[in-house]
Amino acid sequence: MWRWLMLVGILAVTGGSCGAEEGTAAGILSRGTSAATPWFVVEGKEPGPLVVISGGVHGDEPAGARAAEQVRHWKIQKGRLLVLPRANVTALAAGKRKIPGENRDLNRSFPKAGEQGMAEGTIAESIWEWLQAQRPDWVIDLHEGYDFHGRQPASVGSSIIEAGGSEVEAMVPLMLEAVNAEIVDPQRKFQHLHPPVNGSLARAAAAHLGCHAMILETTTRDQALSLRVRQHRTMLKVLLEELGMLATDAPDYPRPREGAFAVALFDDAGASGSGPQQVEATLSKVQGAEVWRVGGDDVRDGALAGFDLVVFPGGSASRQAEALGEGGREKVRTFVREGGGYAGICAGAYLAATNYSWSLGISNHRTFCEMREVPGQGEKSMWYRGPSSTVEMELTEEGRKMMGNISGELGVRYHNGPIMSPAGESDLPEFRVLARFRSEVSHYAVQEGTMEGTPAILATECGRGRVVCISPHPESTPEWRPMMARSLSWAGRQDG
Ligand SMILES: [Zn+2]
Structure with a gap:
């Protein structure tokens, strides 16, 4: 003892x-x-x-x-x-x-x-x-x-x-x-x-x-x-x-310490207020993790090359995509295909999807976001489900293996995360479900029954890289951060 x-x-x-x-x-x-x-x-x-x-x-x-x-x-x-x-x-x-x-x-x-x-x-x-x-x-x-x-x-x-x-x-x-x-x-x-x-x-x-x-x-x-x-x-x-000290062709974005679990955390336009801090808090207990923030300019300059994992936090996916530009988005895709990890939380899970002109297409899922006729209100986009709230989520067997043996329904914060379903792209493997929603929130009557049972967290591969997409915000709840950290460690290949 x-x-x-x-x-x-x-x-x-x-x-x-x-x-x-x-x-x-x-x-x-x-x-x-x-x-x-x-x-x-x-x-x-x-x-x-x-x-x-x-x-x-x-x-x-x-x-x-x-x-x-x-x-x-x-x-x-x-x-x-x-x-x-x-x-x-x-x-x-x-x-x-x-x-x-x-x-x-x-x-x-x-x-x-x-x-x-x-x-x-x-x-x-x-x-x-x-x-x-x-x-x-x-x-x-x-x-x-x-x-x-x-x-x-x-x-x-x-x-x-x-x-x-x-x-x-x-x-x-x-x-x-x-x-x-x-x-x-x-x-x-x-x-x-x-x-x-x-x-x-x-x-x-x-x-x-x-x-x-x-x-x-x-x-x-x-x-x-x-x-x-x-x-x-x-x-x-x-x-x-x-001063002649630094070679003029020296990269100005170096790799973190050798042997570290090197995490690049996107905090540029479209990353919302406390999202990046909560990801940092999640990774602060992970041995060897070093989290460096990156913006669109850094990604376009090739900064990701030195990292094991890139994390896109909550906020606005279209604004994150715009901050990256097509050049930055291609850098992220290449990083993942060549073995880098990707973790997308809420907005980051929209960004990884296949169904937008600006999305990365690195995970074989689409999101429920089309325009639908709402009686008396006209055409409304289905991504909006109202203010931040708590929903129930349950880990699958594979989720418990990866993220910890937590059974039953867990209350997690949810704020308009994607409702994810298979996209059926032939050049990407099918995703695995790590957790499913066990309750739902909706803003329009036509959204009722479209969320419960869908994937809350999914895992997949793109080329040699691992991808995890998380629709809700487990990182907002200190109790769920260790679970969340395990999914990020998996994506960054820190699992041996
Ligand atoms: Zn000062």
Whole structure:
């Protein structure tokens, strides 16, 4: 019994990504405290500049932390890259700007320019001590503003704020040109600002350590996290290319850690509010899972090549298809045919179907969505069944084998998920049913009797890839997340 408990304890510690990361980290700042956070080194073969990239100084600005986490997987040919992805881990966990319990803004806590002061607070002290010991040439701190500076000058969102002389001043326009090339709206374009606020890490690095320093600011407002992360990557790529550290043909979307269960989660247009977070919560307990968000541009650039599974969450399938474009949709099809996994939840299950001009046609099902005459209301599309509600679902024998031995009817959230039936396409295998609806919701009388008994969850193959389509939202209910995670693991071939 004791041995078993110890084993569980060890698995719990090493199961999360932090445990796995500590093995590859070059060091830990604030070791032994709740603020403990790893930093990483990427070495080039030849001598060159030392560049420090930090993210997550403000806990409510997740794009910087995620971009830094990706950039630490880049391969450089010259110099050294030091990456501190999550400078302020407790604030990131809380999703708050300030350090929880201290009411202190970490990016106002570094030694002020023109003063002989010290860093204030234990987290700033440990970061500053580390930075002083490294003596970097460049310090790039990744942040996010709440609005576009080009539209709302009170915010520094979508800007590069620099300090540290003519070399850094000359670098900024090159980075701006690259990131702005993908932005259509003039008000959303990145701007060149100077200097960083006093007390910030970048300002302190320029003033006290003589570094070339920048704050890169994306904008949280109305923009998918994957786009903001992409913008950070785009700017960093130009910097490292210009410094001769990164080969110009280096892919900017690297594969997550070797051996990880690498999951790409679509969060672009058509992915609804909390859907991506709930998928992340579902996968957070899966050992070795690393979830990186992707948008349409990333998919078109070939980002999926490094992943085991792509997940399309709830929202609007037609908008997701539009964000992918025909080029992106073909990338998804090719990814699956060549062995990648696909999980579609609600909208994602519509997207996988065969019966729309924009659907992927990777699962041999069609959806009940045609126009029907509703007495007194005219022609109505049958996909709409009303607001979010709870329906009953029951796993089949095959579903219990894959997703856990749960018998009886389970209440799951349902919000206009597809009513799926065989499409009879000759070039696709027939799907297997993992769960069936045992009750139904309807908005129009003509929908009555069309849902109960139909597949709630189905599994199939397309080429060498596995596909799972889930009509309701088990990921919304914490109790059903382990079951849901097993279906995602199956699609991503994590079942041995
Ligand atoms: Zn910030």
